[in-house]
Amino acid sequence: MSDPIKITEKCVFCGMCVKACPFGAITQAQKKTAPVIDLQKCTLCGSCVVACKFDAIWMKEKSSSGIDLASFKDVWVFAEQHEGVIQSITFELLGEGRKLADSLGMKLCAVLLGNNVQARADELIARGADKVYLVDRPELAYFQDESYANVLIELVKKHKPNVFLCGASTIGRSLVSRVAVPVNAGLTADCTGLAIDPVTKNLLQTRPAFGGNIMATIEAPNSRPQMSTVRHKVMKEAEVNPARKGEVCLETIADVLLQCRAKRLKFIPEVETTTNIAEANIIVAGGRGMQTAEHFGMLRELADVIGAGVGASRAAVDSNWIAYSHQVGQTGKTVCPKIYIAVGISGQIQHLAGMQSSDIIVAINKDPDAPIFKVATYGIVGDLFTILPLLTREFKKVLGK
Amino acid sequence: MRYVVCIKQVPETTDVKINPETNTLMRDGVVSIINPFDMYAIEEGLRLKAKTGGTVTVLSMGPPQADAALREAIAMGADDGILLSDRAFAGSDTWATSYTIAMAIRKIGNFDLILCGKQASDGDTAQVGPGIAVHLDLPQITYVRKIESIDDKTIVAERLMENGYEVIQSPLPCVLTVVKEINEPRLPSLKGKMAAKKAVIPCWKAVDLQCDPKCIGMEGSPTKVVKIFTPPARQGGEVMKGEPSEIVPQLVAKLKDAILGASH
């Protein structure tokens, strides 16, 4: 097989391509010698082709997929519900989806799967959906990968959406990964920015990679639908407008598509009251500085007063002071709350990877050189065992609790 | 029982930086490691093997250097490793990656369980595991935090959800993606290290897998990275020092509005 990218004789060894390559895949042994492309590092992004003023880089054109892109219409949002309650991420998707639909001149549609959820369709319309595709079946009462994916695949093939958004939640990521493959769609994970290219009308999907150290913008120019999962708490929720009108389409689905090989035997809810930290607007997180499991009680007290979820560093989780589902960071969860209060957490890179996009970061640490202060909006240098109780008391007073 | 563990070689996050002058990724001298979540997948494969007998095969798609990751897994106790490496795979996104890995697993043949990490630390997509499952038309259990039981036909596992956990039963073969809670990965043993040194690791190319050229590399990847950039650096803000009884009320005053705004 011939190389998909080559530097041709037109090259004048100027080295512009070396500078342009975002992946460091092009090197020049010395100035004024021929640059070499390392195909193991090259992602064929085309930055060098654009940068070359001499038209000297040849890249294989991707053959067109042969599909009629124009036949794909509308922006879809997967409506995630747990026990019939629409999750807030859905409202965030509707808020963002509305903007995308308007700039494409298309409809915004929600897809709702569940059992006895018909009444919820109005909620989606009030939040901006022009149309709701509803599949209401006992088999869909709770999320199961295979049946949910089968239904979505069926609906996508039938109605051909242009854009398909889903929350980057546990369910969302498991689900749409199974949908994108059979419909031959591009799928971009955990997006934090979405926009429509004014010229090509392609969806520009921006997302963090390498734990948030870099950002990448991704397109799927030749395939439809353009699918993305979207990070919690980044997009603004759509406002409720009960006067809005919309259409509900009841979809019928063949029974065989609702069969699952992997079956849920039971579900055990977690005891902690405010568990889903990915959805929390405020998080109070504790680290090794908390010293014991009992001391996490102090964090929970503060969390109750200010309406926060409780997070933790890996050190705290590994010491069994709190369950793994609360761990924030590279090997835990990525969160993006309005306020993140880090107590007794040093702020190692793996922890920052999970929380550095929070709007406001507050750090409480006795070590003035702790790296967490480099990202903190407000930092207090001091002993958490003195500061935490004061903080809780002061908030109680100020918030009138 | 035959266990197949999919592992990816990734740069240690801490080392990934962008050259401020050229705005490009600096990967020179970057230490490569096995994706942290995949360490748990390897460990679980080894534990299952100890329970049921059988073999653990590790599989990695990547540049020739990914050989080192496979050897590290063998040093931990895996029986053999297979490298998928071919220039034709360059430019693969998660669609093409999961296709290629699925084709390799087909070639391996009589497998019972495929283990993946929850996600890779470079791309953080969590898409490849389920992608492999659909390409092979297999059921999946994602975010597994515990395997309750396994026999030659069935597996029962706990899946971590955002608001609790589920117990799921699936027929084998099946694809699992695992989270950190599942176990504590072991260190390589001396015997393992010897085995790793001696191991012969085959390198499979697109032709060996009978891949459809339209489904691999750039051709098989619907998505395309069009730009990378450094996020605006987060500035350290105000550090408050002094008597706690004085600074705490100051902090609360600064946060009050944001807290009231956020609790709606």
Ligand SMILES: Cc1cc2nc3c(=O)[nH]c(=O)nc-3n(C[C@H](O)[C@H](O)[C@H](O)COP(=O)(O)OP(=O)(O)OC[C@H]3O[C@@H](n4cnc5c(N)ncnc54)[C@H](O)[C@@H]3O)c2cc1C
């Ligand atoms: C592959 C890999 C993946 C990882 N994934 C994650 C992850 O997902 N999430 C994560 O968090 N970490 C992760 N880590 C671990 C990470 O590198 C750090 O070890 C961890 O975050 C440290 O936790 P900590 O800040 O609580 O503990 P430490 O680093 O020990 O910091 C404790 C801090 O508390 C302060 N302190 C102590 N006592 C007091 C007091 N009385 N008052 C005020 N301050 C006090 C200290 O000054 C110190 O700064 C990972 C590591 C690796 C290698």
Ligand SMILES: Nc1ncnc2c1ncn2[C@@H]1O[C@H](COP(=O)(O)O)[C@@H](O)[C@H]1O
């Ligand atoms: N190139 C690869 N080779 C082998 N396994 C991979 C590769 N990429 C991803 N995986 C597996 O898929 C999981 C999820 O990766 P990702 O979807 O990239 O976040 C990883 O934890 C690995 O188990």
